[in-house]
Amino acid sequence: MTQQLPQAPSTExxxxxxxxxxxxxxxxxxxxxxxxxxxxxxSGHLAHATASDATFLASxxxxxxxxxxxxxxxxxxxxxVELPGVRNVNLPLSDPADGAEFWKMVRDGNLDELKxxxxxxxxxxxxxxxxxxxxxxxxxxxxxxxxxxxEDSVPALMHCAAGKDRAGLSIAVTLLAVGVEREAIxxxxxxxxxxxxxxxxxxxxxxxxxxxxxVMELLSPLFDARATYLSAAFETIEETWGGTDQYxxxxxxxxxxxxxxxxxxxxxxx
Numbered sequence: 001m002t003q004q005l006p007q008a009p010s011t012e013x014x015x016x017x018x019x020x021x022x023x024x025x026x027x028x029x030x031x032x033x034x035x036x037x038x039x040x041x042x043s044g045h046l047a048h049a050t051a052s053d054a055t056f057l058a059s060x061x062x063x064x065x066x067x068x069x070x071x072x073x074x075x076x077x078x079x080x081v082e083l084p085g086v087r088n089v090n091l092p093l094s095d096p097a098d099g100a101e102f103w104k105m106v107r108d109g110n111l112d113e114l115k116x117x118x119x120x121x122x123x124x125x126x127x128x129x130x131x132x133x134x135x136x137x138x139x140x141x142x143x144x145x146x147x148x149x150x151e152d153s154v155p156a157l158m159h160c161a162a163g164k165d166r167a168g169l170s171i172a173v174t175l176l177a178v179g180v181e182r183e184a185i186x187x188x189x190x191x192x193x194x195x196x197x198x199x200x201x202x203x204x205x206x207x208x209x210x211x212x213x214x215v216m217e218l219l220s221p222l223f224d225a226r227a228t229y230l231s232a233a234f235e236t237i238e239e240t241w242g243g244t245d246q247y248x249x250x251x252x253x254x255x256x257x258x259x260x261x262x263x264x265x266x267x268x269x270x
Contacts (some may be wrong), residue, residue, distance in 0.1 A: 013056055017048035020197040024171060024188055029179040033267045035097045039154050040266060042171050044199060045069060046165035047078035054081050057157075062086045064153035067147055068093040069164040072100070077161060089148070093134055093166040102126075106222065107202065114218045123221030127165075128232040134169055135236045142173050143252040149174065150261035162199030164192040164225050169233055176244050177254065178263050182234065192225040200222055218249035 015021050025037030030206075040218075041060065045067070049057065060162040067080060070092035080088060105113055149156060158174075160166035168189050175185045191197065201216070201223055248254045254262075 014196065015043075015049070015053045015056065017050045017053050018046055018057075019044040019199060020192055022188075022191065022197075024175070027175065027180050027184045027188060029267055030181055031179060032268045033179070033263075035175070035178070035180060035266055036268050037053055039156075040149075040171070040174065041155070041157040042163055042167050043157060043159045044167075045073070045077050045159055046080040046162050047074075049081040054083060057081075058083050058086075059155050060155060060157075062155050062157055064148065064156045066091060066148075066156060066158045066170065068141075068158070068160040068169075068170060070094050077263055087153070091144065093138050093141060093160070093170070094130075106219065108205070109211075111215060111218075114215060118218045118221065123218065124226070124228070127226070127229050129220055130165070131169065131229050131233045132236045134166065135173075135233045141250045142170060143254070145170060145255060146174060146177055146252060146262060147258060149265060150258045154265045162192070162223070162224075163197075164199065166227075168192065168225065168230070172230060172233065173252075174262075174266075176237075177248055177252075177259060178266050186227055186230055189230050190225050190227065 001191060012022060020042070022042060023037055024040050024042060025035050027035045029035070038060070040168075046053075046065070048058070062083065065080065067090045069090070070078070082088075087203045102117060105117055109117070145158075158170050167233070172185050172189060175188075176182075201211075202221060219222045237244060237247045237251075241251050248259065
């Protein structure tokens with residue numbers, strides 16, 4: 001019997017304690033299909049979800065929540081809200097020790113210190129390097145996600161801290177696997193820049209000087225979703241595996257049958 005899944009709400013909800021939430025349903029595939037509504041969601045972390053947020057999330061009929069935060073992220077923000085009957089899978093896509101001093105500087109450094117690590121394109125370069133590294137070195141995690149979606153994990157929600165980078169890449173990889181047009185993947189990714197979706201920048205000192213326009217401009221590469229970041233991920237796939245199909249087969253170990261199951265669960269034909 002075909003499982004009856006909840007229908008997507010007609011308007012996107014504005015959750016009080018969860019930022020950057022959205023259903024990726026409706027995105028077009030290269031062969032004329034569309035991603036089904038109510039199957040795949042993305043967001044920032046769920047640690048600050050209100051009671052009404054939790055009620056809404058519970059109404060989605062989620063099977064699995066994939067949390068790509070690392071232990072340091074979870075200590076900073078807290079654990080996800082627990083939803084009844086939902087499986088929580090933690091798959092860190094970054095090492096807690098990686099760049100610990102860098103992120104301490106981002107939180108606590110003064111203007112001169114921030115300039116030393118972020119000015120002259122260094123912030124954007126760091127983000128591009130991070131995207132490339134996740135694609136190349138986190139193939140086991142992305143493979144696990146796609147196999148889980150093909151087997152039994154839909155409807156699913158993917159999130160990290162801001163729902164922009166680690167979740168954004170995982171969503172992008174999933175959408176590539178089911179044949180979504182790259183332009184549509186990019187358009188969805190860039191929605192994370194919408195003012196109501198953006199991660200709230202936290203600094204140890206919240207004085208006007210610590211949050212000045214100059215400081216915010218230096219920090220912006222770290223908290224923006226930029227097309228150049230996603231392009232770097234796609235370029236890494238091309239450079240490392242020679243194309244999307246080879247990446248999915250050799251990099252992520254997807255069989256033809258697994259890809260068929262993914263499409264059956266996530267895509268409706270036109």
